Amino acid sequence: MSETHNTAKTRFVEVDGVRYAYRRFGTATRTPVVFLQHFRGGLDNWDPNVTDGLAKDRPVILFNNAGVASSGGDPADTVTGMARHVIAFVDALGLKKVDLLGFSLGGFVAQQVVLESPDLIRHVILAGTGPQGGEGMDHMPPKVVEHATREKPILEDFLYLFFSQSETSQAAGRAFWERRHTRLDQDVPSSVAAMGAQGNAIAAWGIVPQLDRYASLRRIKHPVLVVNGADDIMVPTINSFILQQRIPNATLVIYPDSGHGAIFQYPELFVSHARLFLEGERRGY
Amino acid sequence: MSETHNTAKTRFVEVDGVRYAYRRFGTATRTPVVFLQHFRGGLDNWDPNVTDGLAKDRPVILFNNAGVASSGGDPADTVTGMARHVIAFVDALGLKKVDLLGFSLGGFVAQQVVLESPDLIRHVILAGTGPQGGEGMDHMPPKVVEHATREKPILEDFLYLFFSQSETSQAAGRAFWERRHTRLDQDVPSSVAAMGAQGNAIAAWGIVPQLDRYASLRRIKHPVLVVNGADDIMVPTINSFILQQRIPNATLVIYPDSGHGAIFQYPELFVSHARLFLEGERRGY
Numbered sequence: 001m002s003e004t005h006n007t008a009k010t011r012f013v014e015v016d017g018v019r020y021a022y023r024r025f026g027t028a029t030r031t032p033v034v035f036l037q038h039f040r041g042g043l044d045n046w047d048p049n050v051t052d053g054l055a056k057d058r059p060v061i062l063f064n065n066a067g068v069a070s071s072g073g074d075p076a077d078t079v080t081g082m083a084r085h086v087i088a089f090v091d092a093l094g095l096k097k098v099d100l101l102g103f104s105l106g107g108f109v110a111q112q113v114v115l116e117s118p119d120l121i122r123h124v125i126l127a128g129t130g131p132q133g134g135e136g137m138d139h140m141p142p143k144v145v146e147h148a149t150r151e152k153p154i155l156e157d158f159l160y161l162f163f164s165q166s167e168t169s170q171a172a173g174r175a176f177w178e179r180r181h182t183r184l185d186q187d188v189p190s191s192v193a194a195m196g197a198q199g200n201a202i203a204a205w206g207i208v209p210q211l212d213r214y215a216s217l218r219r220i221k222h223p224v225l226v227v228n229g230a231d232d233i234m235v236p237t238i239n240s241f242i243l244q245q246r247i248p249n250a251t252l253v254i255y256p257d258s259g260h261g262a263i264f265q266y267p268e269l270f271v272s273h274a275r276l277f278l279e280g281e282r283r284g285y
Numbered sequence: 286m287s288e289t290h291n292t293a294k295t296r297f298v299e300v301d302g303v304r305y306a307y308r309r310f311g312t313a314t315r316t317p318v319v320f321l322q323h324f325r326g327g328l329d330n331w332d333p334n335v336t337d338g339l340a341k342d343r344p345v346i347l348f349n350n351a352g353v354a355s356s357g358g359d360p361a362d363t364v365t366g367m368a369r370h371v372i373a374f375v376d377a378l379g380l381k382k383v384d385l386l387g388f389s390l391g392g393f394v395a396q397q398v399v400l401e402s403p404d405l406i407r408h409v410i411l412a413g414t415g416p417q418g419g420e421g422m423d424h425m426p427p428k429v430v431e432h433a434t435r436e437k438p439i440l441e442d443f444l445y446l447f448f449s450q451s452e453t454s455q456a457a458g459r460a461f462w463e464r465r466h467t468r469l470d471q472d473v474p475s476s477v478a479a480m481g482a483q484g485n486a487i488a489a490w491g492i493v494p495q496l497d498r499y500a501s502l503r504r505i506k507h508p509v510l511v512v513n514g515a516d517d518i519m520v521p522t523i524n525s526f527i528l529q530q531r532i533p534n535a536t537l538v539i540y541p542d543s544g545h546g547a548i549f550q551y552p553e554l555f556v557s558h559a560r561l562f563l564e565g566e567r568r569g570y
Contacts (some may be wrong), residue, residue, distance in 0.1 A: 172450060223541075230530065241526050244539050245515065254529050254537040256508075276557050 004055070005048035006183040010070060015088045018073030021064040021187070022089070026055025029123050033099040033278070034061045034090060034105030036113075038128075038149060039198050042069025044188040047264040048179050053271030054101075058278070061098075063089060065109070068194050069187045070181060075197035077134075078103075079205050083112035088216040099278060101125040104235060104260065105198060108132070108205050114220050123278055125225045128232055128260040130239030131214050131246065137206035137235060144233055149195065161263025164231055169257055172265040180264075217246035225277040227270060229258030251277060288479030289340070290333035291468040295355060300373045303358030306349040306472070307374070311340025315351050316407050317487055318563070319375060321345045321391030321398075323413075324433060325474035327354025332549040333464050339386075343563070346383075348374060350394070353474045354481050360482035364390075364490050366416075368397035375405060384563060386410040389520060389545065390483060393417070393490050399505050400539040408563055410510045413517055413545040415524030416531065417498050422491035422520060429518055434480065447546025454542055457550040465549075502531035509535040510562040512555065516544030536562060 003009075008025035023043055025129055037045055043062045053061050066085045076082045086109060090098055095239030099122050102110025105128025116120050130137050140148070147157040155177050163173035222249050228240040236283075237254065244252035253273050255262040263270040290295075308328055309317075318339055322330055328347045331531050343381035351370045352360030352392050361367045371394060375383055384407050387395025392414025415422050425433070432442040440462050448458035509532050513525040518553035522539065538558050540547040548555040 051338045053460075145427070230535075238526075240537075241523075244541075245522075249539055250515075252537065252539040254526075256529075256534045256536055272561050275559075276554060280554070 005046070005051045006133045010043065010185075010187065013089065013092045015092045018066045018085070018088075019071065020073075020085070020092070021070035022067065022088045023062045023175070025051075025060060026060040027057055028059060030058040031097055031099050031278075032061050032095060033125075034063055034086070035067075036063065036086065036100060036102040036109050037068070038104035038106055039202065040153070040190045040195050041070075041103075042190060044183055044187040046180065046265050048182065049178055049267035050263055050271060053267060054274060057272075057275070058099075061093075064070060064121065064187070067191070067197065075191075075194040077200040079108045079112050079201050080116070080202065081148035082109045083116050086113050087117045091149045096120070096162050099123045099125070101127065101274075102129060103127045103263070104129055105202060108202070111216070111220065114215055114222055118221070121222055123223045123225070123280075124220075125227065125274055125277070126240075126243060127227045127263050128229070128235055129243075131217055131243055132205050133213055134239040134242060135209040135236055137239065138208055139206070140234065148234070149199075151192070152189065156186050158261070162233055162259055163265060164229065164257050164259050166257050169259070169265060172258075173261070176261070176264040176267075194273035202274045210259050214242065214246045216245065218248065220247045221249065223277070223280060225253070225274065226250055227255070227263060227273070228258060229255050229262030229265065231258070234260045288332070290336045294329065294474070295470075295472070298374065300376045300377045303351045303370070304356065305358075305370070305374045305377070306355035306452070308347045309344060310336075311345040311351065312342055313344060315343040316382055316384050316563075317344035317346050317380060319348055319385050321350075321385060321387040321394050322353070322373065323389035323395075324393055325353075325438070325475045325480050326388075327331065327475060329465060329468055329472040331465065332461055332552050333467065334552035335548055335556060338552060339559060339563075342560070343384075346378075349472070351522060352476070352482065354475050360476075360479040362482040362485040364393045364397050364486050365401070367394045367486065368401050371398050372402045372405065374420070380555075381405070382407050384408045384410070385475070386412065386559075387414060388548070389413045389414055393487070396505065399507055400501055401532075403506070406507055406508070407536045408565075410486075410512065410527060410559055410562070411453060412512045413514070413520055414528075415520045416528055417490050417504055418493040418498055419491070419524040419527060422524065423493055424491070425519065429450065431521070432441060434484075436477070437474065443546070445518055446519055447544055448550060449514065449542050449544050451542050457543075459545070460545070461549040461552075495529050499527065499531045502528065503533065505532045506534065508562070510538065510559065511535055512538045512558070514540050514545060514547030514549060514550065516543070517545045517547075519545045
């Protein structure tokens with residue numbers, strides 16, 4: 001396929017009355033990577049340097065969960081509900097095995113998809129995310145909430161939430177913002193209802209369980225690549241270390257001078273790391 | 286140069302009456318990487334897949350500190366003393382700028398070299414190591430001490446100390462052991478005196494300071510790559526996370542199902558990660 005991040009048409013597939021929006025591009029070889037997006041984000045919240053970078057040697061599928069951005073249906077208000085939509089969507093495309101790249105809330109959903117449907121998944125990338133009931137995930141600082149819930153998100157929200165406060169990181173944030181707006185027909189923003197439902201899912205995921213914290217992580221037997229910035233103010237970075245320590249076959253990469261959106265600050269380096277990871281099986285590690 | 290790990294002659298350079306042993310091979314282009322070895326280790330305790338892998342596009346210099354293995358002189362009994370030998374050695378070779386790869390004790394020394402002589406160093410790789418006064422670095426489990434201090438170290442010591450107890454990791458350990466013995470004229474073992482001096486240096490480095498723990502890490506302004514295995518029983522893995530969090534420009538990679546010697550378990554993957562890091566400046570990150 002010669003389509004790219006900026007040219008791939010938004011397509012739809014319907015399952016049980018839910019019309020899921022997605023885009024597919026990249027080469028036809030290898031296992032497709034399904035991208036699962038952050039709180040309120042849609043098809044155009046990804047970095048074209050990441051998506052096109054991975055699409056060079058595998059199919060890339062960007063996906064809006066039910067009720068999010070251009071997808072129809074009611075937004076799920078639990079991570080499990082979102083995971084079931086992902087599974088229904090992948091099944092509807094007729095795919096028997098996919099890789100997942102879950103960012104933030106999308107990383108919660110990716111973990112749940114693996115637990116619900118382990119045979120459907122080959123490799124998993126978890127970016128800027130954390131385990132159920134992770135450290136400091138049961139609350140968010142008021143300023144984070146303020147930026148994350150602005151009715152119409154602006155550049156300053158992303159610069160604050162996704163990047164570190166250094167000049168370098170802020171400049172990288174502005175460059176990301178420009179890249180992600182180069183596509184002409186941008187996906188529609190998510191509704192206020194979607195924000196509410198996702199907010200509920202995130203709050204429930206953050207609750208620290210009374211017993212056997214992190215038990216589910218041991219059940220993830222897949223190769224997992226955990227990545228984050230050095231100082232993530234949305235999902236504290238220590239949670240990336242915890243994911244690595246508890247998931248039996250997990251690799252960790254933490255990038256310097258960066259935050260929640262580190263994969264958009266170092267897109268080329270992240271793509272190099274992701275490709276080494278995704279190709280690992282072939283190379284024997 | 287067409288010499289390799291197995292063919293490069295052991296050379297010597299003398300400074301102030303100390304005759305340092307080293308080997309140099311690899312291409313003549315780019316910044317040389319000076320390898321700083323672990324407790325008691327000499328020129329042949331490295332993995333040829335790591336050294337030859339990095340030597341493909343840069344000079345590699347393996348080095349024995351004073352009094353270690355085939356080097357002459359008295360072994361230093363402090364990390365600072367060892368760092369000064371490294372600086373004297375690099376100066377004696379006429380090199381104005383080098384990269385460092387410090388493994389375990391060699392990683393303590395690498396940090397100290399950077400602090401003592403920042404302009405001499407470009408990039409630093411810290412493998413299986415930790416900061417001065419790091420977590421759990423003020424003592425070692427008795428079984429670790431027993432394996433680490435055997436008069437003539439054997440395969441079982443390395444399998445216990447450097448690898449995880451899984452079948453995969455143990456098999457990787459045996460493969461490493463074979464690779465590292467493929468060179469015919471092996472470096473001599475370190476003396477008991479060297480073991481004692483290095484043991485004192487390690488013990489002093491492990492003491493938790495009363496004030497301003499980790500303060501020196503903030504003074505390291507160089508690009509640093511920190512790597513380790515998921516469960517290092519010699520220098521607990523949390524210290525790799527601490528190094529990344531405290532050194533301003535540090536990247537962290539942690540490998541799954543592995544220990545202290547993770548770079549010898551995943552030599553090709555580590556070389557890929559190291560090359561991305563060492564070439565980062567050229568690529569703009």
